[in-house]
Amino acid sequence: MDKKYNDFRDMSVWQKAFALLVKVYDVCKHFPPEERYALTDDLRRAANSVVHNLAEGYGRFESKDKTRFYKIARGSSYEAMSQLLVADSQAYVNSKQSEELLNDYKQVVEEINALIYFLEK
Template identity: 40%
Template structure:
């Protein structure tokens, strides 16, 4: 195992960045009239996941880190909802959404695992 020097070394943060990147790419195909609607919502949620992981990691206390991990998990749930709705109303394909949701499930498992370790 390599040493963790800062938040960018965290696999959980790296996965969050990967998810956000995929969300930015998928929303580039959305209609222009969704720029300030669903595009903005998806991108905000997606960027919030790694941002909260990074911010929480930089905090001094475990309790604060746990709080930011919980916020990241909330953003994952919100992002999944927006992606499902986008697929259902025809803004993107179910296949595109399924690939991102699979990554969200992995991220959720990692967040829960870290939270459990930190709580004990």
């Protein structure tokens, strides 16, 4: 954690979360039309929330304030994971895609946890 970030885009966790956001948008393109304002919208919002709360947390000055946004990003990661499980159960994504995305979100959560731990200690 020695690296000083010049911008939130330099954060490894933000980069991973952004790459996941792009994957989520690609996956959602194949959801049925009746999910447009339901699961598709919910999954995209959760994926966006992860990325944007990491960026907002980066922009906060106080450690306590930063961790609040990182914790929201962590929660949104779990929300996206839950929604991916629903998509998998309805065969909107195949199990391989679902597992890959879930594993990617687990890695994001681990990095977010490390950030929170670092800031809170």
